[in-house]
Amino acid sequence: MNEPTAGGLSLRTALAMLVFTLVFTAFMAGGYLLTRDPIARSAKAEKLLLIDQILPRSGYDNALLDDVISLPPTPELGLDQGGQVWRARRAGQPAALVMEAVAPDGYAGRVELIVAVAADGQVLGARVTQHRETPGLGDYIDPRKDKNKAHPWISQFERPARDLPPAAWTVKKDGGAFDYNTGATISARAVTRAVGRVAAYAAAHRDALFQ
Structure with a gap:
């Protein structure tokens, strides 16, 4: 069986890192899209509650x-x-x-x-x-x-x-x-x-x- 060359190992490592980066980025983007609107609504509601204290x-x-x-x-x-x-x-x-x-x-x-x-x-x-x-x-x-x-x-x-x-x-x-x-x-x-x-x-x- 042929031993992997240094170049081959480097390529495999690079591909693994690329796949990991793509999966992690997709995961983070999905999490952001899922939470963006609820966070925005929560911040808006909190601001309005503060304003309610001075303007009914x-x-x-x-x-x-x-x-x-x-x-x-x-x-x-x-x-x-x-x-x-x-x-x-x-x-x-x-x-x-x-x-x-x-x-x-x-x-x-x-x-x-x-x-x-x-x-x-x-x-x-x-x-x-x-x-x-x-x-x-x-x-x-x-x-x-x-x-x-x-x-x-x-x-x-x-x-x-x-x-x-x-x-x-x-x-x-x-x-x-x-x-x-x-x-x-x-x-x-x-x-x-x-x-x-x-x-x-x-x-x-x-x-x-x-x-």
């Missing part, structure tokens, strides 16, 4: 997550890489905007937010979507971490606020209109001022955002 579905009748525009880098909102705006409509008319924003000056850095603003300029609510604030101290800006479950700190923004002057969009320690937790002012100040900037931006660009 009774306030609009369009497919909110499909009525979205992308903002370019927008320094006014802290969006160095741009962001998204979801547009709520009722009977075809503007109802509210849900806008991404970033407070760059949290105690531990960036605090990412979504803010709902009614078409008439009233801030409807805000939620923190990502932060690194100190556990047990500054993380009360996130209602999931706030010990006051009945009236979490961030629920202050769920009130008529369209007529507040710019100077009022900060904490009371700085002469503003919003409460804060003693010993943890920086986080609250950063979020409050960011929400104020969103309110101002929405008022200034309302028509363009809804077009």
Whole structure:
């Protein structure tokens, strides 16, 4: 029996690796195709549940997550890489905007937010979507971490606020209109001022955002 040559062994190895690669790639592609849509639906549902906390579905009748525009880098909102705006409509008319924003000056850095603003300029609510604030101290800006479950700190923004002057969009320690937790002012100040900037931006660009 002839002994296999080095070239023959190399060819067999290469063919085996090729077959393995093709089978593995097909397996991975199949898995991706099977899970892609469920993952996308899950992410969409999770995002909508978050928006529900600041904009009730009774306030609009369009497919909110499909009525979205992308903002370019927008320094006014802290969006160095741009962001998204979801547009709520009722009977075809503007109802509210849900806008991404970033407070760059949290105690531990960036605090990412979504803010709902009614078409008439009233801030409807805000939620923190990502932060690194100190556990047990500054993380009360996130209602999931706030010990006051009945009236979490961030629920202050769920009130008529369209007529507040710019100077009022900060904490009371700085002469503003919003409460804060003693010993943890920086986080609250950063979020409050960011929400104020969103309110101002929405008022200034309302028509363009809804077009």
